[in-house]
Amino acid sequence: MADDIVKIKTIGVLTSGGDSPGMNAAIRAVARAAFHSNINVIGIKHGYYGLINDEFEKLDTHSVSNIIQRGGTTLKSARSEEFRTEEGRAKAAENLKKYEIDALVTIGGDGTFTGANKLSKEHGINVVGVPATIDNDIIGTDETIGYDTALNTALDAIDKIRDTADAHERMFLVEVMGRDTGFIALETGIASGAELALLPEELTHVDEVKEQLHDMLKQQRRSSLVVVAEGDETGGAMKLADNIKDDFSQYDVRVCILGHVQRGGAPTARDRVLASRLGAAAVNVLMEGHSEVMVGVVNNALKITPLRVAISKKKALDHTLIDLARVLR
Amino acid sequence: MADDIVKIKTIGVLTSGGDSPGMNAAIRAVARAAFHSNINVIGIKHGYYGLINDEFEKLDTHSVSNIIQRGGTTLKSARSEEFRTEEGRAKAAENLKKYEIDALVTIGGDGTFTGANKLSKEHGINVVGVPATIDNDIIGTDETIGYDTALNTALDAIDKIRDTADAHERMFLVEVMGRDTGFIALETGIASGAELALLPEELTHVDEVKEQLHDMLKQQRRSSLVVVAEGDETGGAMKLADNIKDDFSQYDVRVCILGHVQRGGAPTARDRVLASRLGAAAVNVLMEGHSEVMVGVVNNALKITPLRVAISKKKALDHTLIDLARVLR
């Protein structure tokens, strides 16, 4: 890594893996920051699939205007089995050279970063990762792009379910996304005033769940709402319902699986600002000569983390929040 | 039925059956319209269950203020097996007499009206029904209270799913509510620009569905979105996915079941105005001496329909909209 400014003429940018709200804001920030330093930008469609299959298009200032507020990704995303092979990555590297792309910004999650790291190691391509996933499971950044929006989308849905739960004095098991992490479940649990939040990071004993629910129902609560992380070892809301509904038959236990709704929608202010910071930072660190790193924001300051570190483990939940949920419910 | 104004001193009001957004606006309108004519109002909690079990509380102008915008129902709703029996209804009638309630406004759907009709027939209680259900399946009114809100909630969710469908060029099967009717599916299908909407009112052949989807995918659509009514004879989105996913394996077919989210949330302007009109109308028709009727709005004018007619059949879909969906997709 060098201290001097590195001459970069052309940057490529792509989104890969599961989409998350704010990816467009990140694309825009990469492009605008690059243009600000007189760097060309080429958008690569469909992630690594397009990198291999030559789906390159030059971006200008208009191609990224009026996209900051859009969900999804204008560059599209896709899976690419071929990129998992050395041959696939060799083709990708060839295309990058053909278009004289000096560095690549990859927007996505850990799978995206694993691929970027290999591409760099094998072909000397300068790469920087921008963490964007609703799961918030990437270390090296306090939040990932899309997490705040997904949180609010899930919360808005849970508020609506609370309306109907209250009206009928029912029990609802609401399953939220987050793969094998409980970030969305924990924070929506606190923010919705849920009776319980079941997290993959904590061992869930169905018997204890039943007991806790019985205790709370004795306090004459009008309804019960349990947030279940999709990765919880109970197997999700549907399976949990099968296991407990006989014990709570008077409450007419219902299940809601919020699903892909959580991936879409206009990004929140927070996600757009984060995406703007990280997109611009990605260009800056490339100009500073970094590669094989991820940009993040930790304690309100920019942080650069080696990609191999970023993909080495999952981010842990904040245990003070787990305790808080117990005190306030 | 009399032409003169009938002396009514006290009205009871309850919500029953599945809750729908706007029920609180209807409760408020019943109360405010009654107060305006110097009539007392008693709220009965938990629908027919509370009617039998003496959950009565006097309402004043403050008890209904600041509820017009709330989802759910402040009077709660519940099922009552007992009310389906003659004994149950006899107890209910006794309570109504005990509190000197001259007439009862029941806010709900066809099950609610069936019960109200029996109560009136057996015990001479004056009853009027206010149609409130997200399913929109009641004849005698162009729309039921809650339908417009449910429509917009479902549409908002489908817009978000479209974001992620587009980003990944995937196929999504989205299941919406509506019991055995397709109102929500048809209108959200049109409004979301869905590729197809599968309705209980129309015979769905899975082979035709596959063919139509194949045809549309040949036109290089970026994604496919099929709205499936929960009552469609294909058995819902999950079952349909099982039947078609092998034929569309390249599109990574996904299922979203929107579920109870559609029942909650702040009611739309339209639902609040409709609930306000119908709640006030319910008081007026009781004062005019009507009973065993439902109030509705047809062609922008108030309409009074006998309860036995209202519960005799389901409302039919507007076939011009079914044709429109075909032309525009």
Added chain:
Amino acid sequence: MADDIVKIKTIGVLTSGGDSPGMNAAIRAVARAAFHSNINVIGIKHGYYGLINDEFEKLDTHSVSNIIQRGGTTLKSARSEEFRTEEGRAKAAENLKKYEIDALVTIGGDGTFTGANKLSKEHGINVVGVPATIDNDIIGTDETIGYDTALNTALDAIDKIRDTADAHERMFLVEVMGRDTGFIALETGIASGAELALLPEELTHVDEVKEQLHDMLKQQRRSSLVVVAEGDETGGAMKLADNIKDDFSQYDVRVCILGHVQRGGAPTARDRVLASRLGAAAVNVLMEGHSEVMVGVVNNALKITPLRVAISKKKALDHTLIDLARVLR
């Protein structure tokens, strides 16, 4: 006007005047319905300005996909002083002939229709109008495209203002759009539970307003919220505040002018379905040989109204709603 199907090869479509949510859904419907009948569609940018200045572009099925949910208008809108002149309209007609456009669909309000009517009269161009304005002031249709969305946007804002009004027990004067009509003010007034709604259609005496507010405040209301139509003869919320604030100094009278926020945003389900119906209907009536007409929906059925009638007077408010507002407040 002919009964037979008229051979139309190419249709032009434009949006003009103030934009309203759902214009994109209408553009899409015009295009899709035309394609369904093998008719070409040319989009004209910037309304009549672009018609004169040759801003024509051919639309295909992709150019209107994924726009149904967008606010604003992808065809843009603009004012054109030149189109008010005979010379301007002559140029416009020439362009239409140059591109072999057989008929023109104009989406907008009364100003738009006035222009369309003149173009047709002077140059024999077949025109049909699609009513789109948030003001809802066009006769020949129960609702105009954009009205329902504007209503809900305004209502959502008023709900938020009610939160803060209640917290502080303040009086708020909220000004809503609608030009010289009170549709938005009346319906948001009812739907928000406003203490008063001041409408251009009704004479407002400031002394009476004061008296009514004093009466209501004596009932120990937690807050007062007055919705003021921008066209009310009191001169709008700011002026009214100047006139009454000394009489209500203990309530810390505040003013909110909702403004252009009411014109934007994703259209509601209702506006998208209406726009879809009217856009498709516009193509159909042109194929049936009509011209100089507006398409509308009255009592849930399509209605064709001569443009000269549509622009001859403003739609009147529903007086039963004015009475309802008085009873329920």
Added chain:
Amino acid sequence: MADDIVKIKTIGVLTSGGDSPGMNAAIRAVARAAFHSNINVIGIKHGYYGLINDEFEKLDTHSVSNIIQRGGTTLKSARSEEFRTEEGRAKAAENLKKYEIDALVTIGGDGTFTGANKLSKEHGINVVGVPATIDNDIIGTDETIGYDTALNTALDAIDKIRDTADAHERMFLVEVMGRDTGFIALETGIASGAELALLPEELTHVDEVKEQLHDMLKQQRRSSLVVVAEGDETGGAMKLADNIKDDFSQYDVRVCILGHVQRGGAPTARDRVLASRLGAAAVNVLMEGHSEVMVGVVNNALKITPLRVAISKKKALDHTLIDLARVLR
């Protein structure tokens, strides 16, 4: 200050100053955390006004249930001139003693904290402050309760204005709240992709503003959107419009003042979690023997700041964000 746990039997809680979304979540957290430690909670209505005028009411677990999602404050807020006097504060202290309240949690901004500090100094009342204001101008916490919600409400409005600005290629000056600070203006400016954001913290030269706008308009932007902080020394959006509109007459310069809408609405996930953390922390620090302090979250960890420090100066803007706005616009 002591290390041991202090015996607290009863806590009082109030909200004061301008209301902000999340105050109810904070009230709930104070109450629930207190109950968890077997402490009684008395809610004081109307802030310091109620403290002097004996508006005390005991809270139980039900009085704070289902309020976490509500805007405004269930305890109401008010101004109190009397509390600014020694006599007023003496009455307040007397009431606190009468109800045997050991400690007081005050939820609000700097004015609230100033009062609390005096009350403690003069009468030995244990007080802790919870920072809640949409302005985000309190040091000792990265964010104040309500800021994130206000940000998203303003952003949502600006997105809608962008729709109509784009449709008409107009220039809009949008005024956002924040009193004499530019937090909301800066972050909504970045998040909306505004052409400019005018902040009280930075000297604004109208001539430079004009020049920058002219430069940007030369790049063929479809519209211009300038976010103006209400405290900007240009005097706000209306005054700025008067100063520049002649130079941009072809763009039909429009003004929107978002106003009190920004204070209401359901709090975001972030604000609810923050309010939950700080409300619970307030109880904890009182139990630890602290007084005359404010609780905050800095770098994701709880931080305790003496009230006199918290009120000594305004929080500064993050200058990296100001630079970012310049690069990305």
